Amino acid sequence: xDEVFVCRCEEVTQEELQKAIxxxxxxxxxxxxxxxxxxGLCQGKGCSRLVMNILAKSTGQSPADVKPAHYRxxxxxxxxxxMIKEEE
Amino acid sequence: MKRKVQSVxxxxxxxxxxxxxxxxxxxxQVVLIDENSKPGxxxxxxxxxxxxxxxxxxxxxxYNIGIQLLEETKExxxxxxxxxxxxxxxxxxxxxxxxxxxxxxxxxxxxxKVILAAGGMENAIAFPGSTLPGVMGAGxxxxxxxxxxxxxxxxxxxxxxGNVGLIVSYQLLQAGAQVLALVEAAPSIxxxxxxAAKIRRAGVPIKVSHTIKRVIGTTEVEAVEIVQLDExxxxxxxxxxxxxxxxxxxxxxxxxxxxxxxxAGCNFTYEPALGGHIPVHDENxxxxxxxxYVAGDIAGxxxxxxxxxxxxxxxxxxxxxxxxYTEDEAKALKQQVWARLDALRTGPFGQARxxxxxxxxxxxxxxK
Amino acid sequence: MRVVNHxxxxxxxxxxxxxxxxxxxxxxxxxxxxxxxxxxxxxxVCRKTAKKGRPRxxxxxIGRCTDCVMTVDGVPNxxxxxxxxxxxxxxxTQNGLGSWVDAK
Numbered sequence: 001x002d003e004v005f006v007c008r009c010e011e012v013t014q015e016e017l018q019k020a021i022x023x024x025x026x027x028x029x030x031x032x033x034x035x036x037x038x039x040g041l042c043q044g045k046g047c048s049r050l051v052m053n054i055l056a057k058s059t060g061q062s063p064a065d066v067k068p069a070h071y072r073x074x075x076x077x078x079x080x081x082x083m084i085k086e087e088e
Numbered sequence: 089m090k091r092k093v094q095s096v097x098x099x100x101x102x103x104x105x106x107x108x109x110x111x112x113x114x115x116x117q118v119v120l121i122d123e124n125s126k127p128g129x130x131x132x133x134x135x136x137x138x139x140x141x142x143x144x145x146x147x148x149x150x151y152n153i154g155i156q157l158l159e160e161t162k163e164x165x166x167x168x169x170x171x172x173x174x175x176x177x178x179x180x181x182x183x184x185x186x187x188x189x190x191x192x193x194x195x196x197x198x199x200x201k202v203i204l205a206a207g208g209m210e211n212a213i214a215f216p217g218s219t220l221p222g223v224m225g226a227g228x229x230x231x232x233x234x235x236x237x238x239x240x241x242x243x244x245x246x247x248x249x250g251n252v253g254l255i256v257s258y259q260l261l262q263a264g265a266q267v268l269a270l271v272e273a274a275p276s277i278x279x280x281x282x283x284a285a286k287i288r289r290a291g292v293p294i295k296v297s298h299t300i301k302r303v304i305g306t307t308e309v310e311a312v313e314i315v316q317l318d319e320x321x322x323x324x325x326x327x328x329x330x331x332x333x334x335x336x337x338x339x340x341x342x343x344x345x346x347x348x349x350x351x352a353g354c355n356f357t358y359e360p361a362l363g364g365h366i367p368v369h370d371e372n373x374x375x376x377x378x379x380x381y382v383a384g385d386i387a388g389x390x391x392x393x394x395x396x397x398x399x400x401x402x403x404x405x406x407x408x409x410x411x412x413y414t415e416d417e418a419k420a421l422k423q424q425v426w427a428r429l430d431a432l433r434t435g436p437f438g439q440a441r442x443x444x445x446x447x448x449x450x451x452x453x454x455x456k
Numbered sequence: 457m458r459v460v461n462h463x464x465x466x467x468x469x470x471x472x473x474x475x476x477x478x479x480x481x482x483x484x485x486x487x488x489x490x491x492x493x494x495x496x497x498x499x500x501v502c503r504k505t506a507k508k509g510r511p512r513x514x515x516x517x518i519g520r521c522t523d524c525v526m527t528v529d530g531v532p533n534x535x536x537x538x539x540x541x542x543x544x545x546x547x548x549t550q551n552g553l554g555s556w557v558d559a560k
Contacts, residue, residue, distance in 0.1 A: 002216040002302065003216065004214045004215060004216055004218070005214060005218065005219050006214045008212065008219055008512075008515070008521070008523060009522060009523075010507075011505055011506075011507045011508055011510070014214060040522070041522035041525070041533065042520065042521050042522045043347075045209055045345065045520055045521065046209075046212050046515075046516075046521050047212070048343075049211060049343050049364060050212065050213075050214060062358075063358065063360070063364075064358035067356070067365065068350070068365065071347050071350040071351050072351070073175060073176035073178075073187070073351060074175030074176055074187075075174075075175055075176070075347035075348060075351060076123065076173035076174065076175040076189070077173075077175075078175055078189050078194065079189070079192060081192070082189050082192055082193050082194045083194055123519075124518075124519065124538065125538065125540075130518070135464075135465060209516065209518075209520050209521075210516055212515070212521075219510065219512060219523075220511065220513075221500040221501050221502070221511055221512060221513025221514070222500055222513065223515070224513075224514055224515050224516070224517065225515060225516050225517065227516070227517065227518070228514060228515060228516050228517030228518070228537075229517075231517040231518060231537075232491075232492065232495060232514075232517060233459055234465070236488055236489065236491075236492035236495075237458060237459045237462075237465070237468045237492075238457065238458055238459060238492045238495040238496045239457040239458075239459060239495065240495055240500075240514065241500075242457065262462060262463050263459045263462060264457075264459060264461060307501050307511045308500050308501060308511065308513065345520075
């Protein structure tokens with residue numbers, strides 16, 4: 001098993017990322033939606049840097065120009081029932 | 089009805105604790121929030137004595153600094169909310185809305201000033217077998233041996249010769265583990281010579297220009313294959329070596345945890361010497377979003393001492409902005425902190441960080 | 457293995473409670489995270505991944521990476537490196553994202 005997992009949470013391999021980029025996912029937001037890299041439980045904390053470097057290298061961009069995928073609220077897991085207001 | 093406070097500090101590690109202490113000392117109201125169940129951030133696993141001047145508490149073990157800071161927050165009556173992950177931050181009409189989960193319910197505070205001191209997280213590298221149980225961050229091993237007093241494995245290969253890799257290798261030996269080798273991809277050691285010498289004397293081979301080719305095992309690490317690299321960092325065929333390790337520790341740097349800064353709409357600049365994309369900030373540690381400050385590893389990965397100083401700086405600046413200090417009082421205090429920060433960012437290790445921070449300040453003034 | 461001997465850190469307390477991992481009792485110290493008790497017992501596999509069923513264990517140790525999650529007292533995705541043990545806690549090796557069936 002010589003697979004190299006880049007996104008540990010969603011089990012996305014380096015090969016899968018490279019293929020997605022070759023197929024046209026050339027921004028972090030597209031790559032995230034295409035492969036689910038960054039959409040797992042850690043929300044990209046573990047893989048974001050690695051994926052950005054792969055993307056920069058594959059597209060000939062400077063790492064300075066590759067920003068992470070868009071962050072949205074909530075940036076920490078919230079139990080659904082934390083949002084339920086008690087009836088008075 | 090949302091609760092309104094003068095200031096919120098997010099993250100109770102060295103930067104956050106220092107910031108909250110400064111605001112409270114100045115007479116400002118501050119709420120310190122942390123997602124973990126204990127404050128102190130990564131201070132409590134630092135069992136080694138810190139370097140630096142007496143002002144920087146040199147010769148004091150990290151966990152004792154943590155204890156001192158916590159005592160100060162107690163004496164000053166700082167309100168501390170633990171187990172409260174902050175999940176959102178919004179600019180509203182009447183201030184900055186900080187949302188968090190507490191005891192299973194979502195809550196929010198409106199603050200005039202917010203200091204983001206969320207810290208950093210260990211980097212991972214990917215190679216065949218890198219997700220097997222037994223491969224972990226060096227900081228993880230450090231937490232396990234120094235805080236929880238358990239060995240995460242018995243025969244370790246350490247990856248990375250920066251200070252974390254060198255220090256944790258030594259601490260693993262102190263805890264009774266074997267360190268079979270330390271591998272470093274670059275041709276020279278990244279950390280202080282004194283740390284490298286200590287582990288070499290203890291029998292740990294430091295193999296520069298080496299990296300991990302793959303980790304072998306079915307359910308956990310059973311062996312590690314390392315390989316030598318040429319000047320272009322390409323593996324040299326035939327130089328493979330198998331080490332009978334059960335654990336791999338990755339000491340390959342940290343990255344700032346900047347989610348909240350991105351969410352708040354802060355501008356960023358790319359600084360490889362500080363760990364990647366960093367929120368732009370001025371000499372007051374204030375970001376491009378008025379009222380939002382950053383301090384510590386979130387503002388660039390450095391060390392605990394710089395984290396504390398940046399926390400102090402942000403705290404003093406926030407207190408000044410809240411009217412707790414006059415311009416002159418604040419100026420004097422800030423100058424002292426800047427002098428200490430500059431002193432910490434010297435020498436072969438500090439210079440790159442000094443230059444990067446200088447660049448950030450330039451960008452804040454409108455530079456590129 | 458527990459670090460009993462250390463050049464300068466203080467002596468550690470003896471384990472004082474029992475938790476169950478996949479039905480098997482293991483000793484634990486009140487207040488320590490589940491992951492510490494697991495490591496002391498030599499248990500390093502926390503779960504099997506959802507897509508490919510691969511084993512995972514502790515990686516960051518500070519509650520950020522979520523590799524160490526297990527099903528605890530019926531609740532899935534509990535970070536064992538930051539969750540303290542309780543007497544008679546039921547910890548199970550988790551498959552994928554776990555299940556909320558029978559959760560309390």
